[in-house]
Amino acid sequence: MPHLPSLRADDLRTYHVQIRQRYDAFVKRGVKLNLTRGKPSAEQLDLSNDLLTLPGKGEFISGAIDARNYGELAGLPELRAIAAPIFGVTPDRIVAGENSSLSAMHDSVAFSMLKGTCDSERPWSEESRVAFICPVPGYDRHFFICQEFGIEMIPVPLLATGPDMDAVEKLVAADPQIKGMWCVPKYSNPSGAVYSNDTIERIAKMKTAARDFRVFWDNAYAVHHLTNERIEIANLDELCAKHGNPNRAFLFGSTSKVTFAGAGVGFFAGSKDNVAWYLKRIEKRTIGGDKVNQLRHVRFFKNTDGIHKLMDKHREILAPKFTTVLDTFKEHLGNTGVAEWTEPKGGYFITLDVLEGTAKQVVKLAKEAGVELTPAGSTHPGGNDPLDRTIRIAPSFPPASEVALAAEGVVIATLLAATEKLLQSAK
Amino acid sequence: MPHLPSLRADDLRTYHVQIRQRYDAFVKRGVKLNLTRGKPSAEQLDLSNDLLTLPGKGEFISGAIDARNYGELAGLPELRAIAAPIFGVTPDRIVAGENSSLSAMHDSVAFSMLKGTCDSERPWSEESRVAFICPVPGYDRHFFICQEFGIEMIPVPLLATGPDMDAVEKLVAADPQIKGMWCVPKYSNPSGAVYSNDTIERIAKMKTAARDFRVFWDNAYAVHHLTNERIEIANLDELCAKHGNPNRAFLFGSTSKVTFAGAGVGFFAGSKDNVAWYLKRIEKRTIGGDKVNQLRHVRFFKNTDGIHKLMDKHREILAPKFTTVLDTFKEHLGNTGVAEWTEPKGGYFITLDVLEGTAKQVVKLAKEAGVELTPAGSTHPGGNDPLDRTIRIAPSFPPASEVALAAEGVVIATLLAATEKLLQSAK
Numbered sequence: 044m045p046h047l048p049s050l051r052a053d054d055l056r057t058y059h060v061q062i063r064q065r066y067d068a069f070v071k072r073g074v075k076l077n078l079t080r081g082k083p084s085a086e087q088l089d090l091s092n093d094l095l096t097l098p099g100k101g102e103f104i105s106g107a108i109d110a111r112n113y114g115e116l117a118g119l120p121e122l123r124a125i126a127a128p129i130f131g132v133t134p135d136r137i138v139a140g141e142n143s144s145l146s147a148m149h150d151s152v153a154f155s156m157l158k159g160t161c162d163s164e165r166p167w168s169e170e171s172r173v174a175f176i177c178p179v180p181g182y183d184r185h186f187f188i189c190q191e192f193g194i195e196m197i198p199v200p201l202l203a204t205g206p207d208m209d210a211v212e213k214l215v216a217a218d219p220q221i222k223g224m225w226c227v228p229k230y231s232n233p234s235g236a237v238y239s240n241d242t243i244e245r246i247a248k249m250k251t252a253a254r255d256f257r258v259f260w261d262n263a264y265a266v267h268h269l270t271n272e273r274i275e276i277a278n279l280d281e282l283c284a285k286h287g288n289p290n291r292a293f294l295f296g297s298t299s300k301v302t303f304a305g306a307g308v309g310f311f312a313g314s315k316d317n318v319a320w321y322l323k324r325i326e327k328r329t330i331g332g333d334k335v336n337q338l339r340h341v342r343f344f345k346n347t348d349g350i351h352k353l354m355d356k357h358r359e360i361l362a363p364k365f366t367t368v369l370d371t372f373k374e375h376l377g378n379t380g381v382a383e384w385t386e387p388k389g390g391y392f393i394t395l396d397v398l399e400g401t402a403k404q405v406v407k408l409a410k411e412a413g414v415e416l417t418p419a420g421s422t423h424p425g426g427n428d429p430l431d432r433t434i435r436i437a438p439s440f441p442p443a444s445e446v447a448l449a450a451e452g453v454v455i456a457t458l459l460a461a462t463e464k465l466l467q468s469a470k
Numbered sequence: 471m472p473h474l475p476s477l478r479a480d481d482l483r484t485y486h487v488q489i490r491q492r493y494d495a496f497v498k499r500g501v502k503l504n505l506t507r508g509k510p511s512a513e514q515l516d517l518s519n520d521l522l523t524l525p526g527k528g529e530f531i532s533g534a535i536d537a538r539n540y541g542e543l544a545g546l547p548e549l550r551a552i553a554a555p556i557f558g559v560t561p562d563r564i565v566a567g568e569n570s571s572l573s574a575m576h577d578s579v580a581f582s583m584l585k586g587t588c589d590s591e592r593p594w595s596e597e598s599r600v601a602f603i604c605p606v607p608g609y610d611r612h613f614f615i616c617q618e619f620g621i622e623m624i625p626v627p628l629l630a631t632g633p634d635m636d637a638v639e640k641l642v643a644a645d646p647q648i649k650g651m652w653c654v655p656k657y658s659n660p661s662g663a664v665y666s667n668d669t670i671e672r673i674a675k676m677k678t679a680a681r682d683f684r685v686f687w688d689n690a691y692a693v694h695h696l697t698n699e700r701i702e703i704a705n706l707d708e709l710c711a712k713h714g715n716p717n718r719a720f721l722f723g724s725t726s727k728v729t730f731a732g733a734g735v736g737f738f739a740g741s742k743d744n745v746a747w748y749l750k751r752i753e754k755r756t757i758g759g760d761k762v763n764q765l766r767h768v769r770f771f772k773n774t775d776g777i778h779k780l781m782d783k784h785r786e787i788l789a790p791k792f793t794t795v796l797d798t799f800k801e802h803l804g805n806t807g808v809a810e811w812t813e814p815k816g817g818y819f820i821t822l823d824v825l826e827g828t829a830k831q832v833v834k835l836a837k838e839a840g841v842e843l844t845p846a847g848s849t850h851p852g853g854n855d856p857l858d859r860t861i862r863i864a865p866s867f868p869p870a871s872e873v874a875l876a877a878e879g880v881v882i883a884t885l886l887a888a889t890e891k892l893l894q895s896a897k
Contacts, residue, residue: 111730149755303538306762328576335733
């Protein structure tokens with residue numbers, strides 16, 4: 044592959060004709076492929092089909108609890124005990140709630156706005172201004188929550204080791220209106236970055252001007268490995284306690300990408316005071332979560348190791364799709380000078396950075412060629428990627444047979460958009 | 471039974487000795503009974519045990535939707551179609567959400583506080599003051615939501631025909647800060663009152679000073695009949711539209727007391743604009759409800775009539791328990807002049823009005839005799855029943871064999887507390 048930025052104008056024009064032809068040929072194939080959202084594939088969902096007949100005939104008792112009736116605000120103890128080790132907390136400090144962690148995150152923000160945290164002097168909605176640190180690239184649904192509640196988003200770069208902590212420390216020390224920070228610490232959405240232990244300890248101990256600062260620790264991919272290595276990260280909650288900030292972390296996670304997406308169980312975890320605060324809030328909105336579904340998951344997982352074993356099977360399905368995309372990128376984009384990408388060891392996404400100023404065009408061209416991508420910019424607060432460069436690739440949903448084709452479409456769109464951009468600059 | 475308020479002091483003292491002996495004898499039996507919350511009994515829950523193995527092996531497709539995966543913010547169309555007739559709306563105007571209507575009610579208030587309704591000029595939290603009309607006796611969890619968000623509660627009497635509309639009309643016409651009103655229109659919690667068609671039409675057409683006034687229509691007992699008569703009430707939503715207030719009503723309900731309490735499906739319904747508003751809000755907190763549980767309910771109910779047939783079986787279990795309580799009250803409290811009670815034709819509760827100033831004491835005495843009742847005052851905003859008179863009786867949960875005994879305990883406590891109160895006054 045030629046290194047496009049080094050080509051002379053003549054060669055660039057020649058290359059443009061070729062890549063245009065390849066693009067047109069691709070369009071003619073009339074494919075309809077989708078790499079937008081991090082949805083599990085049908086094959087992955089099949090792994091949990093036992094849930095469709097669980098908990099089973101006459102099975103509704105968990106300990107002494109009738110799972111069919113009201114009660115148990117914090118969720119079934121049996122399930123909390125299975126999930127707690129994954130969150131690095133004791134079972135009394137985890138709440139099994141609804142079917143998603145997104146709702147627990149939304150509610151934690153909404154409750155803080157309406158009531159304040161357990162360390163707040165007043166509801167955040169009564170503050171002159173509320174701001175969150177948003178590592179970018181990041182997860183669009185985190186940003187939507189901020190937008191919904193008028194929370195200012197302050198982007199900081201997400202490095203391979205996690206957020207740029209020099210920048211974060213400076214910001215939170217200076218500004219008491221910075222009340223929160225979004226983090227996807229392991230196999231981050233969308234870069235796949237894994238926060239280093241040093242980063243996590245710095246998050247735990249940094250000085251914040253806001254006494255009621257909260258880290259929204261969305262550990263969505265805690266057990267979602269793509270390699271043989273089950274990467275473990277430092278325990279933020281323990282480190283916060285160690286450094287005298289025991290209530291700093293709100294921990295979130297779910298089984299959405301473990302069992303059924305949308306029919307799993309979401310969790311909130313944290314310090315004793317945070318859990319008490321959370322329970323006091325949700326007590327106003329629910330008598331308890333769906334304990335039959337919680338019991339269903341208890342019977343299906345059996346124990347914490349049951350989760351890990353299940354995730355191994357997910358990996359067997361997912362890893363080859365990631366390999367296909369990465370191989371295609373390497374073969375066709377390697378050394379072209381117009382693209383870089385991450386090689387995640389877990390999670391659901393690859394971040395593709397294309398030539399500056401072409402991400403929107405790549406997404407548009409891919410779409411016109413039948414390959415749907417997440418909108419360019421969605422990895423940044425307000426949908427605004429100032430360099431128009433970052434694209435989130437989600438290879439999980441299409442069948443393996445289609446992933447290669449979809450990746451090829453992305454590659455061609457990337458090369459065509461880059462060539463046209465370079466030609467414009469050459470004029 | 472003697473008419474206690476008419477007894478001379480001597481006779482009252484004699485009667486006191488007798489009733490005290492009866493009370494002491496009851497205490498000695500060492501019973502442990504519970505009439506506190508409106509929980510279905512195990513026998514009722516058994517009616518829905520087919521859900522424990524549904525949707526069934528290999529069953530996860532509803533229409534063209536894979537219920538196991540993300541999506542369908544408004545819920546499974548199949549289930550919405552089954553539920554819509556019960557709410558008196560078309561299926562496009564109902565949202566199948568989480569496992570309870572309480573959470574939909576809480577969130578509707580929280581969203582209105584944080585964002586305002588679709589007719590609000592500003593978020594309610596930015597108003598100088600927000601007040602709700604609260605018919606009393608009413609449902610404590612409604613009041614808790616108001617308390618949580620600092621919403622002032624204005625009590626109005628709940629008559630046999632619904633809220634005292636003369637009072638309501640006057641209040642809402644005069645005060646633009648009255649933004650809402652709680653209603654349990656059918657088999658009301660706790661009196662069992664059924665709003666008359668006239669009341670409902672007056673609610674629909676009354677002039678409100680607040681442009682963004684909302685009726686929180688908690689139709690929790692829409693299909694929960696206790697007699698052969700399936701009482702139908704006027705369609706508030708239609709009447710609001712007819713009278714030019716199309717967005718006035720937020721409609722709520724769930725299958726909590728139809729299938730499994732806590733593992734059912736909750737619903738929000740309303741006008742096109744209200745549903746669009748609600749979806750726009752919940753879009754920030756969820757990618758969709760638990761569609762596998764929704765499919766489970768589709769397969770279990772089969773159609774709307776399936777719900778009614780199931781409710782007939784609930785009635786067979788519930789009605790005798792209500793009869794037992796009412797018969798016991800009639801036999802032992804009738805014509806005593808110290809108690810009145812409602813005779814509900816549906817729902818989960820009986821309201822027992824005891825001698826003024828004795829409700830707290832009745833609950834205390836009953837508790838000490840092993841019969842747990844809902845705290846006195848819980849039927850009123852802030853837990854404050856100014857006449858200390860109203861007690862909510864929930865006969866659903868204990869086995870039939872225990873209901874008579876529990877009711878006897880209530881009767882004895884009522885008579886003892888009344889006698890002591892009258893003796894004090896006689897001094």
